Amino acid sequence: MHLYEVLRRPLITEKNTAIQAPQGKYAFEVAGEANKEQVKLAVEKAFKVSVTQVNVMTVPGKGRRMRGRWVMSPSWKKAIVTLKPGDKIELFEGV
Secondary structure (H helix, E strand, O other): OOHHHOEEEEOOOHHHHHHHHHHOEEEEEEOOOOOHHHHHHHHHHHHOOOEEEEEEEEEOOOEEEEOOEEEEOOOEEEEEEEEOOOOOOHHHOOO
């Protein structure tokens, strides 16, 4: 998998912004086939920072009722990236 296909979008939620500043952790939606090493290389190359740790989890899809039917939203993969102290990702600043 190419490094530019690994990161899908940044996750900007209330919980993620609470851990972002004091702990230096940032959350991204990543490709389902991506592993920790690929996520680390993609973040380091895209934002020019040093990554110390990557946690990856699969978020299961939710069931919903739509027009009388039961449908499932797709599962997706989330990565929480911890940066070296002093490094920041400017994309998340001011949110």
